[in-house]
Amino acid sequence: MNPKSILKGRGAQHNVPNRFFELSHELRDDFLEYCAKEGEQADKNKTLYLPVFPKTIVNKVTSPDVGMGYSMNMYQGCEHGCVYCYARNSHEYWGYSAGLDFERRILVKKDAPKLLEAFIKRKNWKAFPIVMSGNTDCYQPAEKQFEITRECLKVFLKYKHPVGIITKNALILRDLDILKALANDNLIAVNISITSLSEETRRVLEPRTATIKKRLETVKVLSENGIPVNVMLAPIIPSINSHEILPMAKKVQEAGALSIAHTLVRLNGAIGEIFTEWIKKAMPDRADKVLHQIESCHGGKLNDSRFGKRMRGEGEIAKQIHDLIKLARHKYFKDKAMPKLNTTLHEQYKEGQLKLF
Secondary structure (H helix, E strand, C coil): CCHHHCCCCCCCCCCCCCCCCCCCCCCCHHHHHHHHHHCCCCCCCCCEEEECCCCCCEEECCCCCCCCCEEECCEECCCCCCCCCHHHHHHHHHCCCCCHHHHHEEEECCCHHHHHHHHHCCCCCCCCCEEECCCCCCCCCHHHHHCHHHHHHHHHHHCCCCEEEEECCHHHHHHHHHHHHHHCCCCEEEEEECCCCCHHHHHHHCCCCCCHHHHHHHHHHHHHCCCCEEEEEEEECCCCCHHHHHHHHHHHHHHCCCEEEEEECCCCCCHHHHHHHHHHHHCCCCHHHHHHHHHHCCCCCCCCCCCCCCCCCCCHHHHHHHHHHHHHHHHHCCCCCCCCCCCCCHHHHCCCCCCCC
């Protein structure tokens, strides 16, 4: 790897054009030369938090490939900077680039707790697990400042409503008090994403995420406190982390995880260009090999949007990955499973307290 050539603290290396815009911006060589002569920075590489005010916060998930019925996202964009992130494309709908804008223009939904409360108090709503972070991480760095996720958890607890969490940030342990209270009534399930056991790989692949050590500690602490944890070995990328499936499964089982899940990397939309530029800088010695192996899993293309295939892949390499996951489950998670969340309590608490009559 050659981390010196990578833009510090970022996954994407530039702003790819937004497919919905006719015009695009680019940094020209003459402008860069001018900045160098004047001692100015052409790009300050700063993160901006921008407030937005949506009318709703809970989304119905219709994709047959995603194991959730409803999701909500307190933030759009994600400073973690995971170069492979499928959510990058969604930033284009807000008028930004899926590249650096996704990591540096974070849209903040401060009204999320109020919107959530209004949603689950609807008379016709029947409790069903709502997953936080169906798109972007609810415990990304912005959460440390805004605490929107914590306030939403308070709403779930107040109304005894089941909730799932997907994150790769150890910041979740800040809210251990609320998580334990939810777990007492079987109202919480946590999914921790761990993509590698190598810090060298993590730093270039997921530049602003929690370290692997902290993530494993997070799995351990949550599990010791009675909070069920599933670990997402996702995405599996051929020749980058595919050889780590069994070691990762062993480590997370030892930390207390009850199950594992995985997806095969898919570079849909603008992510193909972002990932290709990144890997040629970060891993030039194996860039072509990795790209060709990803293509072999998706019908000869980096982009695969076919339901039933896009997250599983096909072909010999995909089969080898699935076989390793199957072996890992048999070896380390036999007779273990995540509990089904409790949906029976919410109806009694829709007014914020237990109904007496």
